[in-house]
Amino acid sequence: MMEAQKYVWEGAIPLQIHLHESEVTTLPPPLPALILAPRIGYLPLLIPHIKPHFNSTLPPGVDTVWFEYKGLPLKWYIPTGVLFDLLCVEPERPWNLTVHFRGYPGNILIPCEGEDSVKWSFINSLKEASYIINGNCKNVMNMSQPDQVELWHSVFNAGNLEAYLKVSSKLKLGTAGHEYSANLNSGSFVSRQSTGDTDATGQVKTGRVPVRLYVWGVSEDFDDLEDAPQIDSWDKISYINRPVEIHGEEGKCFTLLDAVKSLLPEHFQYKSLTNEESSKEEGEDEQKVPSEEGGENLSEDVESCYPSDNAEVKLVRIQGIEPKLEIPFSWVVHNLMNPEHFLHICVCLKVSQVKIPSDG
């Protein structure tokens, strides 16, 4: 179990960072900076490592650092790995980003005052996750000062998983599928039932799970990732920050696909698995297991075909992998969530008609 968490924690993306040409004042222009960015980290945390590289060539002025990819300003409060999974459908290695030290697009991006902004964004997300899981933020708010420092440092450095786990376990944020007693807002019971086919966690609980879903749509099928349309505007992505509600049901396994569908009720008539469905899935191709190399064909749709569904799930990517959609959701959450206890899921949907957004 620790294995998967360790891989997630140590996952990193090689970046090649180019200074925007408008800010180059010397000849020859500086070479791009190469840096390995932790998936679970955030871009502004890399600035102290990047700045020295470009310092001597910057125009005079105050630094207001921001990053962009192919013209799209990057939202600094989204973990680096999620940005990569979302914007680089066919993984690009190294990932070529442009850095700006001037001209912060304050009408689009929230201001960032360096490490403090990132830290507090992280802590606020952690509080939100805590509220979703436990119904209150008390455990986060009552963290001792040394614990807070320890927690942030372990994330900031993405170095010490053990240190992080030690502090994080004190927060009692066990998610569905683990032993905890859910204290739900709705006052419902805790159901402790193991599923028919054993998943590693063994228990199905009723509860709410912190999830952030990033959904983008295509109107035409694509077989190769390189044919997928480039996301060039944040308007093309729906950001859904809504907890997944799990209702433990005897003999039924709540899968990753179930979870995704439950967050998109306008596209899927979500029902829990019936016998009819399970037999249908046996006949389908297995979805290919994780590979960070690009260019793999997407497997055939594992979508079941409810007549009322008006979309198909084309791609689900979490921490750079495309998990089998039948995997129990509780396993996915426990092993692939980020340190602030949110599970970030990038989803591509095929819908019948995609609107072309107007500019602005």
Next chain:
Amino acid sequence: MDISSWDGTISLAEFHVAARALVEKWKRVSSASPPWSWVSCPKQPWVASHEVSVEGYLSLENIILVSIKEEHDELLSFPQKEETSCSDKEESIDIATLSQSDRDEICYYDLHIVYSASYRVPVLYFRVYYSDGEPLEFEDIKKHLPAHSAKTLLDSKWTFITQEEHPYLKRPWYKLHPCGTGEWMKLLFQGDVSLARNGAAIEVYLISWLSFVGQVVGLRIPYEMLNQL
């Protein structure tokens, strides 16, 4: 609603009911003031489908919340037309005690009430800007906030009012942190015997919420709003 076991939070459906109630009552009670309106937003704006369900938020825009230097009550004023000239503006402002220096610093607020699925409560988002549309720097906003808010900001810089992306407009807005909302809404309702007994409590949820939260930015709720029907 059984108040004793209630935790102060509401569902999305309840939020919609409460929002409708706020809009209607506000219109009835303060027909002279700018109205709250419901703004519908498609959940996935890139999908050209009629079946895409629609969410939304409450909006009250282009209002002036003037804080008078003697710390009297803040007043809710009429929205100003942007195209009027300076002198026209001064005449059409219906505030008796506005001093000269205050007039130079008039700023406008847009207030949005958005439902949070995580906290299961409403959340206040706001922007502040000058008459030319230029947004205020955070330091200047602090000067315009009522004194008690400014103090709370000093004590909890990162957790009281923060800048975050508006869930629908995708632009930076200021947001009031919802962490304690459930708790104090429960206290509020428990403390009011008539509310606790009244089955229509959800309809007054937002109005009660706004009477508390509005104080942060200096929005005063007309007294009649708080009367039970």
